[in-house]
Amino acid sequence: MNNKNRLLGFVTLANGEYPFEFDKSTFKLKIFLKESGEVIDSFSRFLDLYTDEDEHEHRWVNTIEIKGQSVDGEYLLFGTLANPDDDHGFLTYDINWLFISEKDDFNYQEAVITGAEINYFYHPSSIYKIENTADSDKKYHTVTNTKISLSESASISCGSYTYNDITINISLKLYGKLYFLSKQPFDSFTALILHFNKKTSSSFTKDRIFSTMQFLRYITYRSNISINNVNLYNYDGEKRIYAGKFLVPPIETESHLKMSTRIINYPCLGEKTSTIFEKIDTKQIRLSHLCKSISETYNYSFARIIMILSRFERESENIYGNINPSKTSEEMKSLAVTILNDFITRQNITGKQKKKLKSIINGISNSGISESDRILNALKDCKPIMEKVISEFYKDSYDIEIEALSDRLNEVRNGIAHDKDNWSFEAVHLSDIKVIERLLYAMRLKEIGVDNSSISDALGRLFP
Template identity: 25%
Template structure:
């Protein structure tokens, strides 16, 4: 199904409105001169109805395409007009046939990082002569990837490999890994787009960069109240992913591979779907990894704090007596608040909130995380500091705590020392280590994951076996 340039009719209020869609813009036309003249000055009459205190909303246009397929456009209500011709910025397009838009049962995703993650491209046998081309591929058929539940829907992802044979090409056999994602119950395109974002975020996390390439989602479904699943379509979200990177070889190396993370991938994507994994600190591209600006530094500090609280919780390592006493103090303040009104009630509530948020210092949290993941971080730390390792890592929490306070509070005299560049690298690895350990990845695999992300070699005893 082609979604680059769509022509057809929007069906609205029993009217048939001609349209054109191209490059993310939907333009509506008029069927006659009278209709055009009526609309030409209409936008000026609507100015007094604009409400600048509300968010710009969305609306759905439904219609039929030039190839007789159905189409749904989700657009911003903030339309532009050119003498009565209205144009809308499109958020997503659903083009489909043989199914209802809310009966999506499967989606299929492809993209460059999916290939890297699954390490496609390895052959047991490859024979090429002037008469024929043949190949035996390492894995065929459908293989389990992960499963999780979101909004009471069971979601299962599998993968398979397809091949494209190119005649008279230097690369005659092109491989493509494909993810097949299935829902336990039929869903609409909004739910489907959310699931696409779960996997987009997963690959952003696994590669530690945002410029992930995902192609349009192929969808399959059936007619409501039947078991037929022959319906199909394309779900295209405008600007879902943009590929800015050029260093293909390094991209392929700098990503956590399926073999290292397969035992924990279901738990990881479940945490991503539940928005428990912090992603704001992920850099725009591979090239951006080599630069530490103030925004990246602050987001890394925030990422560790968010990940730590989700994994270890509040009051970790505290005695039962401490936790009990803290809860009693909070309850006493709440009880007192209920006895008063006005400012006094507000103050009691504020004190209770302050005690609720009381936790160990940032420095203590770093010390705890390092102690818990010291074995997982062992090779990363050695690779980063190289000499005087124990002295440097022992003072790492204090250095990071000082920088965190200076950066967050915008102290004018704060300075970054050369050792802090290595500290930031260790902090980023630690953020990954605590999450990967939490989802059940073993120590050796975590070491491989960190090595893949950072691009350094493991000692011979831990070297990944190449296929």
């Protein structure tokens, strides 16, 4: 029999069926091959794929799926990389995800996801209806009786979008329980529901669950989000049928005292939630610059700074496309070209020297949009949102400060990227980077149609 943290059964490999043990706490799959020669054969196949220098040099390790069945009759689909370890003669895989299905069918129509950050996104406490009875005959109204009951939880819409010709409807639902004669009389949680307009493959379902995890990372500005449970369902007409569950490896969860409020919540996003999912699915929102935890967001290494600036550059290109250079940039380019052309004429430069200078002039004339121009453009576009942010960090007017900020960060970006020695990182640069972190959210939320007041509220929650 399987216990809470362990699955036993048989998996199917290329050369037959073999018993396995899966540890849910470590997410390791150990396969018991019959003879030592089979272990050698398994590693030989791996080496044939990835060590042939002529045909497969610098090749990525493939992702693979391993199907199996537990001793309790559950059907299993493991996702891993094709690079097993040898654990004392046993073939061992680090598992990235796992489907556990009621049938030998890994197609689903709905995923119901729960976790701490989903509760923070929409607090489940509103599921309780509290009625107080007061003694109105006395001078001070004293509550004499409190009645607590569960209210009906309606589906809360987060919008919908279409991806790969499949419509994904996102909603929230609150669940609550009342216990009698218990130290903890109340228990409640929020579920985020992904409903597909038709049955979808395990790959599609998996990717949408991972998109949900990316969404939670985006709205918390950290990567250590936790998923407690993912239940999967299919439909027979209007009847919902339990079909299985989806598991991911356990992680060290967030422990910061303010974690429940450091989040962009549902009132800020409403049905625009689905638009963020769509941007994540289409790779328009990427999160490589995120820190692991809230405590790490207070540390700014050069590596993190360049990741934030790089993320801004890509995000600016996605949102604004090709922008016009600032008036100052155009004036300076024109001045530089004029000075160099005059120098060639006055000094009667000829031959290879003239050719080299003309090449420099062409480079200046055709130079692209600078980081400074992109920052300035975004700050001007988001002025109603960012004015309060700028006033918190600097003393001068908005227009003066954003000009100075954009120039400073252009120097920082070039200094770090090109390893220059003629610049220094100062305290004001840290304020500049913090502004860019907020600007990244302001310009994206504005682009998807969130109103300015809600964006300001979101920034206040995420960057208190």
